[in-house]
Structure formats: C-alpha cells, structure tokens
Amino acid sequence: MYPSRFRYEAPRSLGEAFALLAEHGDEAKVLAGGQSLIPLVKLRFAAPAMLVDINGIPELAYHREDADGSLRIGALCRHADLERSPLLPGNHPTMAAAAPLVADPIVRTRGTLVGSLCHADPQGDWASVMLALNGEIIAQGPNGRRTIPAVDFVVGPFQNALHPGEIAVEARVPAARGTVSGSYLKLERRVGDFATAGVAVAIESVGGQVIRAGIGLTGVGAGNIKAVEAEQSLVGYTLDPDVIARAAELAAGAARPKTDHRGSAEYKRHVVATFVRRALSGYRAPVAA
Amino acid sequence: MSQALDEVKIGGLGASRQRVEDARFIRGRGNYVDDIVLPGMLHMEILRSPLAHARIKSIDTSKAWAIPGVRLVLTGEMAAQRNLAWMPTLSYDTQAVLATDKVRFQGQEVACVVADDPYIARDGVEAIVVEYEPLPPIVNPVQALAPDAPLIRDDKEGQTDNVCYRWEVGDAEATERAFAEADVVSKLKLHYPRSHPSPIECCGSVADYNSATGKLTVYMTTQAPHIIRAAVALVAELPEHMIRIISPDIGGGFGNKVPVYPGYVCSILCSILTGRPVKWIEDKTGNLVSTGFGRDMYLTGEMALRADGKILAVRFHADTDQGAFFSDAQPSKFKVGLLHSAFACYDVPHGHITAQGTYTNKAPGGVAYRCSFRVTEAMFFQERMVQAAADDLGMDQAEFRRINLREDDSFPARTPFGFLVDSGQYAKCLQMGLDAIGYEDFKREQAEARKRGRYLGIGISTMTEPLGAGNSREYDILGIKMFDSAELRVHPTGKAILRTGAKTQGQGHETTWAQIVSHELGIPADDIVVEEGDTDHAPFGMGTYASRSTPVAGAAVSMVSRKIRAKARKLAAHLLEVSEEDVEWELGRFYVRGAQSRGVTIQECAMAAYTNMPDGMEPGLENNAYYDPPNLTWPFACYIATVEIDPETGVWDVLRLVAVDDCGVRINPMVVEGQITGGLTEAYAMSNMQFQTYDAEGNIVGGNYMDYLLPTAWETPGFELHEVVTPCPHHPIGAKGVGECAAVGGPAAFVNAVMNAIGHTGVRNIDMPLLPDRVWDAIRTGKDISGAPPFRNA
Ligand SMILES: Cc1cc2nc3c(=O)[nH]c(=O)nc-3n(C[C@H](O)[C@H](O)[C@H](O)COP(=O)(O)OP(=O)(O)OC[C@H]3O[C@@H](n4cnc5c(N)ncnc54)[C@H](O)[C@@H]3O)c2cc1C
Secondary structure: OOOOEEEEEEOOOOOHHHHHHHHHHHHEEEEEOOHHHHHHOOOOOOOEEEEEEEOOHHHHOEEEEOOOOEEEEEEEEEEHHHOOOOOOOHHHHHHHHHHHHHHOOOOOOOEEEHHHHHHHHOOHHHHHHHHHHOEEEEEEOOOEEEEEEEHEEEEOOOOOOOOOEEEEEEEEEEOOOOOEEEEEEEOOOOOHHHOOOEEOOOOEOOOEEEEEEEEEOOOOOOEEEEOHHHHHHHOOEEOOOHHHHHHHHHHHHHHHOOOEEEHHHHHHHHHHHHHHHHHHHOOOOOOOO | OOOOOOOOOOOOOOOOOOOOHHHHOOOOOOOHHHHHHOOOEEEEEEEEOOOEEEEEEEEEEEHHOOOOOEEEEEEEEHHHHHOOEEEEEOOEEEEOOOOOOOOOOOOOEEEEEEEEEEEHHHHHHHOOEEEEOOOOOOOOHHHHOOOOOOOOOOOOOOOOOEEEEEEEEEEEHHHHHHHHHHOOOEEEEEEEEEOOOOOOOEEEOOOOEEEEOOEEEEEOOOOOOHHHHHEEEEEEEEOOHHEEEEEEEEEOOOOOOOOOOOHHHHHHHHHHHHOOOOEEEEOOHHHHOOOEEEEEEEEEEEEEEOOOOOOEEEEEEEEEEOOOOOOOOOOEOOOOOHHOOOOEOOOOOOOEEEEEEOOOOOOOOEEEOOOOOOOHHHHHHHHHHHHHHHHHHHHHHHHHHHHHOOOOOOEEEOOOOOOOEOOOOHHHHHHHHHHOOOOOHHHHHHHHHHHHOOOOOOOOEEEEEOOOOOOOEEEOOOOOOOOOEEEEEEEEOEEEEEEEOOOOOOOOOOHHHHHHHOOOOOOHHHHEEEOOOOOOOOOOOOOOOOOOHHHHHHHHHHHHHHHHHHHHHHHHHHHHOOOOOHHEEEEEEEEEEOOEEEEEHHHHHHHHHHOOOOOOOOOOOOOEEEEEEOOEEOEEEEEEEEOOOOOOOOOOOEEEEEEEEEEOOOOOOHHHHHHHHHHHHHHHHHHHHOOOOOOOOOOOOOOOOOOOOOOOOOOOOOOEEOOOOOOOOOOOEOOOOOOOHHHHHHHHHHHHHHHOHHHHHHHOOOOOOOOOOHHHHHHOOOOOOOOOOEEEOO
C-alpha cells in the first residue's frame, strides 16, 4: 500500500502549527495518533498534500481533573493514557468503561480521544461517550479559542465543525452532580473491531432519583446518536424495571442501524435495547470473557 | 554395555527441540521475498477490476506512460502477443493473466505498471483509464445454473453453460436399497462458506531475467518451487535448466501459495520486457480479493439409519462455487479433491456422492486451505450429519459415534468410496476426550443451567482424514507423480546438510527433518542444517501442502539416512577390520557383534569416507532418496467443545476445548502441539467470525482485514491437548500427517456445541460463521439460518 506523494511537517509549537495550516489551507491535515488518517492515506482514500504532525507539541499531552470535577483531555492524550488513568474509575465510570474497549492495545497506544472525535467516524466509540456526558471540544485557531458542544461537533460522517486552520486542542467533560453511575457496553466481533453496536450511559442521581441522564449510541446510524427521548424519560425517576424498559425501547427507537457484515439492522436495534437495559441495571454479562 | 546415544538428548525423535528457524524469525533476520533487493530492480503494481462482470471496451494507458519513472505499462493485449494473456490452472482449466475480453470477478488483474519505485507504480495504476460495459454478475450456483444466466466463460470453446465439472463416486443402487430398509432417514443441508487462508505474508515475486545468459531467476512465495519451475517451462516456453525458482523464507502458506498467480507471471514477463529485475509484492487486500480461497460448497445429504443407531448408508450432493476459473490447487484424479474421504472413520457399508462445480463471478481458487483438498468440507459435513442423526434418533451423540466408529481390529478397511484406512484406535480417542471434558457431569450441569435460562452446549467432532498425497497411482500435478525427495550430504567431520523437495512455510522443517536424520544416524540434530526451496539446489519434489511433508518428504529423509547408514556400515567394517555381517548398529555408532565396546562412531565413519575408504569404494558420504508412499496416512482426531450462549445477544463463548490427536509417532511433540493449537485457532475463527462473501452486484464483502477477522490471543480460547499414538503401518518411522487435523475437524466441534446449546429450538443448522446475529435470529425464530450469498446490505 503506497500513499500518493505528500509533504510532512512536525511543528514544535501550536503557533508553528497554525502557521503551517494557514499556509496550506485545505491541502493540509493534522496528524495526531495517525490510527485513522494513515490507513486512509495508505489506501489513497485521502490524499492530503501536507501532513502537520502535532505529536511534537508537548503542551497537548495531558489529561486532568479541575477542582470542580470537570475533566480536560488534551489533543495528545492517548486512548491508553485514559485506559490506565487513575482519574477515571471513581468519578468517570462511562469513560473508564469505554477506554479499554476502543480498538486494540496496539492502536490504543497511539490513537487519541480528540483525534477520534475529529475523525467523526460513525463507528467511533468516544463520540457516544461525549454525547452521553454532554462533553465539549475546544477549538483553537490563529484568532483564538472557541467551545463547541459535542452534539454540534460532528456535522456528518467523517465531517467535523472545525474551521479551516483550527486545531481541536482539548475535549472537556463537565463536572457531574450527585451520585454518578454509568457504563459503556460494546458488542464487537473481535478485539480491535469497531462496534456492531455500542451504548454509552451516564447517570447522575440524588437519593436514587435521576437528575440527569445521558445515552449515546455507536454504530447504529450515519453518526453517533444522542438518544434524547430516552435520556429525558429517565429524569425524575428511580431506575426501576419499568422505567429502564421504557428508556431501552426509546433508545432502540432512536437507532437507525443498517444491515452489514456486522449484523442485521433488526439485530443491532435489539442489541441497543438490551445494552441500555443492562447498563441501567448495572448488569454484568454472565458469560466469562 | 551399550554406548548408544540418548535420542532425546541429541534432538532425535520425541525431542521437543526448540525451533532452529525461530532464532532468525523473532529477531527480524529472516529473508522473505520482500527482503530481496537486486541491483536495478523495478517495482510492479497491479490494476484490479472494480466490477465483477464486465466487458472491457477500452484501456487507455497514455497518462500512466507519461508519469516520470514509469518504465512499463503492461496490458492483456501486450501479454497476448507473447501468448501469455491466459495460463493453465492446476485443474486443467485456463485462467486469465491479464483480462483481454472481459473481467470476470471484482479484483481481477487488468493491467500492471512497472516503475522505479512502488509509489510511482501505484500512481501509474491510478492513471490508467478503463472503460467497462457492465454485465449481470453471478454470485452463487443457483444463479449460475438459471436458464437465462449469462455465460461467464465465453472464452472457452464448446462451453455453453456455467457448469465446470460433474463427478460422482460410490454405488447409487446399493445405497438406494439401504435407504429402502432404513428405520429413520436423517437429512441435512448447509453451506460451507468461503474462507481465506490469510497468510501474514502476502504473495510476491522478484523476477530476474538475464538476457545475456538467458537464465531466469525468480524469488517467489511458493509452497512448491519445483512445480512452478515445470509450469514456467511449459507456459513460458523457457528451457527448464535456465529457470531457477527460489522460495526463501515464507510467512505462512496454508494452501494460498500453491497456485500460480497472474502477479508472478506478470513480474516474469515484465522482467523479460524491461531487461531488469522486477519486484511484485501483493498488498493485503489484493491477497484477500484475488488469491485462492477455500471451501464455498453447498452440501445436501441424508443418512439411512437403523433404529438401534447403526448407519446403513449415506448419500450427498455437493455444489461447489469455483469462481471465474476452475483453479482448484489439487493433484488428485478426482474432481472435488478428496471430498469422498467423508465417513472414513465410520463403518458405513454403502454410500453415493454426486458433485457439480459452477463458474461464478467471484475470485477463483478452491485451494486446500489447511486441508487435503476438500477434506475440510467432507469432515465438517460428516460431523454435522452425525450430530443431526443422533438427534433424530433421540440418541446421545457420543453413544451414536461409539456404535458406528470403526473398531481397532477392523483395519485395513475399504471405505464405500474406495479409500483404504489402515490404522487407528478410534474408541480409545473418543473415550479419552469424553473423560477429559467430564462428559456426563457436563450434561448434568447443562440440564441444571437450562432451568435457570442459561444455554450451555457440548459438541463433538471425530474424524480420520487422508493426509500425504500421493501415492503416484492416483495423484499427480501436470502428470508429475506425487512423490517427494531428500538429499543428504555428510561432511568429513560428521556434520551434514539435508535438502528436500518440500518447502517449509512455518511448519518447522529445519527443526524436524534434522530430528529424523538424528534418529536414523545418531548425528546430533544441531549438527544438521536443512535447506529447501531453491530448485538449483534441492532435489525435485512436489512441495508442502495437504499435510504431506512428513508422510512423503519426511519418509524420504528416513530412507536417505538409511542409505547413508548402509554405506557407513561398510566403512565401519573396514575401520573395525571385521566383515560387514559382524557389525551391529546402535544409535550413533557401529560395534563388533559380541564385543560391544569395540566400535566406531558415525562421525568416524564419515571421516573415513573421505580419508580412509576401503579399496574399490567410491569416496564421499552422500545420497538421495525419492519416496512414493504406498498409501495416504490416516491420523484420527477427537475434538470436544463446550460453549455458553448469551441468548439475548447470540454471543457465544467457548468454555473448554479438549483435543485428542492420534497422528502416529510424533517427531517433535512441541511442534505437533503448535500445529494443533494453530489449527484449532483457525477452526474457531471459521466457526465464529470469519466472513467473506459477495453481494448481489458481485462486490466482495470481507475483502480487507478490518472486515475479515483473524482471531487474536485475546478471544481465542485455551485448548487442552491429549495424545494417542497408533503408528502408521507403512511410514518408515510410523508418523502420520498432522498439520491440518485441527483446522479440518475443529469447526464441527464448535458448531455442534452451539447447535447442541439451542437444541430445544428445533433449529437444525446455522451456517458458519456463527455470528451473534445469526444465533440470535435462530433462537428467536426457531428457523435454520442460511449464510449463502448474495449478502444483502441494507
Ligand atoms: C485497527 C484499528 C481498530 C480501531 N478500532 C476502533 C474502535 O474500535 N473504536 C474506535 O472508536 N476507534 C477505533 N479505531 C480508530 C482509533 O480510535 C483512532 O485512534 C481514532 O479514530 C483517531 O485518532 P488518532 O489520534 O489516531 O487520529 P488521526 O488518525 O491522526 O486523525 C484522524 C482525523 O482527525 C483529524 N485530527 C486528529 N487530531 C486532530 C486535532 N487535534 N485537531 C484537528 N483535527 C484532528 C486528522 O486530521 C484526521 O482527519 C481503530 C483504528 C485502527 C487502526
């Protein structure tokens, strides 16, 4: 597999990167972990004339929790950093559940969460998590920073809301209130496979009553889906079986799956309902992994 | 007192000797085709058809020629001028090298570009403009046989339909009579899907035609270098002594590297045309969409049963989907390979098989993917039928097998389809497997779990398969008989080089062949280097596939070692100053009968062969042997899997897999276990996840490794291996083939286990792969699930 000819630059600072992007306009692409871009370039599905490799910009490699409990994930934070992060298991169960299910261990050492959001693959796992958590993306360009809610960030399959010349520098997960619970369940044919169907669930509750619910769906539409009606159906209720069943049904209704080699549309819709129910019930699969 | 060497210590038979080839492989010091770099070498890339079936209206190569660095753009028309647009296949059909008239499958080779580097060659490929006139595509035998089906092979004179062969074997009348007397007739219908051998290294070649000497040297990924040399001599009309095929390190073959592919031929032609070495390295997608696949067979069968469980007869029909060209890489006289080895392990009095092959607009191939030519389909169908029959009789599946398996004292026995099975302890293997898995306990556990809504299942697969083609009466390639060969040279200091006509691709010949020599001559295995794959060096052989290396080439290694020992005995007699009749052998040394301490080592004999031979004796200590096996070898295997299904998602996990393999004498137990583990992994993959098919337009589904899955260590279950040893009665060291047993017999164990887990639903069959949505659908609807193409994306 041999890509077409391209130029490659590895800026050492964001300033240099912006200059390169400004100079090359549409011709340039940001290279982060390369786990999506390089395959496309190798297959000649994409032929950017210039790759701007941001891996040499140290200030982008971080993830941290702010005092208020919100989480900031820099553009060079790898999937593997999140998988191993001590910050996630306690306060960020949905993130913690998703991190080890993205791709395979090799890809996770390079690929980035922000890159995954920018790539906007409808099969991508992180976008569902961000939708469930009401996350945001911080875009920065020569003219400064702006905040884009995750729901507005993906504008179509493989298309994001960045302006030419902008870099997504950070993803942000707002602080939760009350008691946090949640999970990410993913049906995959094999480790490293994209989801046949995936479900991100994030619940904030006080005294057993849901005050906020987030549900994001992977692999069952032209983009990741925020199952808004299902989310709303939970707010104000305790998670008893009827409430859970209704949310599962609404989430399945929000899915727009297609039949492909990973499974039939009908099956994927059923898996969404099953996984929403399981995630809300704190279910653990009986089958040993 | 005996001074014989300890055989295991010197790395002889039974030693789990570390693989000597691994030292270079795991350090990245192997030498694969892509590692070959020759001065002035150019690079070739192939343009493939985007359509499954279309007439070529025009090919415009002018833009490609205009790219700086492009040296040659080769089209079918140019190949035709050299009479090379078509080539013969190993199944006596023809196959397009580069399409001239029509493309007949998606991914077919249409043109190629040779350039200074592969990037430029790829640019050149993208610059070629082909105008196609689409034709209706055919993706299964039913479509192929429809009265109004378009004729795929309109290139073949006299071909009026899409049938490429018809074949039958057995006794139809006797079988019919047996069915008339049956108490129960059990029926089953299924599709064994396409699967791909998927070697990690794809195909490739470096062709180097020297116009000054007229010699053609081709480094290539081939499992059978001598056959390639003969084929090139015949097809390219070059003199055979001016062709040298070198198969260097090979990164897996699995049958995929037996055929001759258009890429090889094009690289040779391009080297002749440019006068420079030309390298072609196939990419993964190219390999998956165009090179030899396995299976794609539709099977419909029935079994005549007596109420007490005795099988009276079987009959079945097979439809094989051959793709665009009939290029099954198989050397037998039989049109569907050894499909008729089905039921060889059972005492079945009568049987009848019919088969028909059809052309379709799919990649050609039908290679023996880790199997002896259609044996995988045979054993899978056999074991699926056996389970269905037991269920239909309301009989326990293990008990049903016990009743019908051949008994130890019944050998040799003729199967209703003509094979001679010669040895085995089938009941013992089955019992060992059942004991290991805890059969009765599991059945109790299963019944308990069922009450709590859990779906547990257990599946058995027992089979013997014919490994080690030939004998020369029934097996040949292009008329060349299926023997194999070995040449052994013992140097003055007692070290040696062994060459064979086989070609290792991961099997570990460099390790195990040395062990056979060690066993025969007492030379430590570490003192023997093994070399294969260079036709200017190695004796003529038929290559490595179909688990034939140990049965055939391995036997030749034994025989040549014995010839060496015979000469060494004369040298020993000379050195010991006694007559030859008074010389006795023990491992590593000859001694004087009655005076065991007076002896000479094999190394001393070797030195004498060069320094101190008796008058009249030819100097040197080397020889060769060509071995024509009297029969195939018949290993037996019993695989038992237990699974649990999540009924809500259809996901199934393997709880345990117990394997009992009887492959006769084991040369290197560790290598054998590696073969079985690898085979079971592939069996699991085929049954669970590997999905390659075509949609109604003839687009391949599963044509890249994101979609076509190779299992990783993560999901592959652990396997529990057991052994029984029944030596092969005709092999010089009692060994049988083993490389394929687990891939052949394994899939039915997994599928039978899943079917057993959902036995209560009345579903008789789910086609492989048993993807979760299929299992879920079967549980939900209670209906059989077909996986036959066309695949309906929606
Ligand atoms: C074998 C394999 C399996 C995989 N399986 C999964 C899976 O199961 N689930 C899953 O979600 N993903 C999967 N992926 C994709 C993986 O998660 C990628 O890491 C991720 O999609 C992209 O992140 P990256 O850092 O590698 O981005 P890159 O490949 O470097 O870039 C991807 C795209 O985003 C743009 N981009 C990246 N970073 C920025 C930025 N900071 N600002 C602006 N634009 C940017 C690039 O220009 C490019 O267009 C898999 C990948 C592979 C190779």
